[in-house]
Amino acid sequence: MMIKTITLFKKIENVEALLKFCIESLLPIIHKKPGVICTNITKVFDVSPDVDQDVKGLEIIIETHFESVEAMNGLVLSKEGSEFMSKVTE
Numbered sequence: 001m002m003i004k005t006i007t008l009f010k011k012i013e014n015v016e017a018l019l020k021f022c023i024e025s026l027l028p029i030i031h032k033k034p035g036v037i038c039t040n041i042t043k044v045f046d047v048s049p050d051v052d053q054d055v056k057g058l059e060i061i062i063e064t065h066f067e068s069v070e071a072m073n074g075l076v077l078s079k080e081g082s083e084f085m086s087k088v089t090e
Helices: 015-030 069-076 079-088
Strands: 003-010 036-043 058-066
Touching: 003 069, 015 036, 015 058, 015 079, 058 069, 069 079
Parallel strands: none
Antiparallel strands: 003 058, 036 058
């Protein structure tokens, strides 16, 4: 069974810096972990002033696909996973 995580980033101070960090630093580390299939990064733009409040300010969506729950937990509970969460919340 394949597992997918979805991480949403809203109201980011520096979108380009976060994208650069993800592409240059995060993805190379994540994709070395066993069981990681792929990662999709989507940059989101408001296209209408009538956007629902729940998604207003949404700027980046990161989807990561894993071979199993164990593979996902292996990343999420790893040192790299903890470091990533610390860096993106700065």
